[in-house]
Amino acid sequence: MLSLIPNLSGSRTLRVLCIGAHCDDVEIGCGGTVRSLQKRGHDVIIDWALLSGDELRMAESRKAMAMLVKPKARGELVFGDFIDGRFPAEYLRIKEFFESLKRLPRPDIIFCHERDDRHQDHRIVNEMVWNTFRDHIVLEYEIPKWDGGLSQPNVYVPVSVKDAETKVKALLQAHRSQVQRDWFTAETFMALLRLRGIECRSESGLAEAFHGRKIRFSGF
Numbered sequence: 001m002l003s004l005i006p007n008l009s010g011s012r013t014l015r016v017l018c019i020g021a022h023c024d025d026v027e028i029g030c031g032g033t034v035r036s037l038q039k040r041g042h043d044v045i046i047d048w049a050l051l052s053g054d055e056l057r058m059a060e061s062r063k064a065m066a067m068l069v070k071p072k073a074r075g076e077l078v079f080g081d082f083i084d085g086r087f088p089a090e091y092l093r094i095k096e097f098f099e100s101l102k103r104l105p106r107p108d109i110i111f112c113h114e115r116d117d118r119h120q121d122h123r124i125v126n127e128m129v130w131n132t133f134r135d136h137i138v139l140e141y142e143i144p145k146w147d148g149g150l151s152q153p154n155v156y157v158p159v160s161v162k163d164a165e166t167k168v169k170a171l172l173q174a175h176r177s178q179v180q181r182d183w184f185t186a187e188t189f190m191a192l193l194r195l196r197g198i199e200c201r202s203e204s205g206l207a208e209a210f211h212g213r214k215i216r217f218s219g220f
Contacts, residue, residue: 014044015075017107019129021121022084023053023061024175029141030111031068031167032159032193032208038073047104051097051125054084058176064174065072068166076104077190087124094124098132107136114140114211118149139210146183153209156200164193164206 007188016037020026026034026048046069050061058079065077080097082090112129113122122143129138142150159167168186171178178184195200196209 004092016046021111023057033157035163049078051080067170098128146184155210155212158202
């Protein structure tokens with residue numbers, strides 16, 4: 001297995017931008033990786049951008065971010081006001097929202113939804129990421145759902161048992177409005193972590209996985 005680390009000059013801070021259509025997507029898709037990135041030698045600042053959610057769900061996201069991102073690594077948490085399930089009808093405004101994200105410090109890595117996700121809101125987010133950010137490492141995360149759609153990722157991030165447990169704890173304790181959903185369980189989240197851990201032979205047996213469609217290797 002090859003390990004990919006962004007080429008940072010000197011002691012420059014690693015900037016990470018996590019983008020989700022809904023208020024729990026970032027935690028589900030890359031919560032463990034967010035924890036792992038904070039243990040690197042470089043300093044890291046993590047920004048989140050979420051496109052939809054009412055006041056309750058926004059409060060839940062703030063709590064989840066506080067549980068997953070240490071204060072010194074905590075960047076901005078930006079919310080849009082788009083209606084869940086109606087993103088295609090809001091195409092122009094969503095494009096304007098993404099253009100506004102350029103005011104944030106330039107990210108080294110962007111995490112977003114996978115291109116072929118079967119949720120239309122997720123696909124719109126992916127399209128906007130690639131349309132707006134054209135010279136970045138983009139890693140597309142996966143979201144389990146009733147209509148399936150999980151495919152074969154090609155980028156893996158091993159996750160420690162502690163970080164996996166912290167991720168699941170943040171999901172279940174912060175996003176209380178979602179726990180009545182039959183799929184929103186610790187078993188669901190740990191099962192996917194375990195499956196991806198097997199596929200990359202993670203030392204802990206756990207991992208998150210992503211689709212990396214364009215990754216350039218340089219400096220050889």
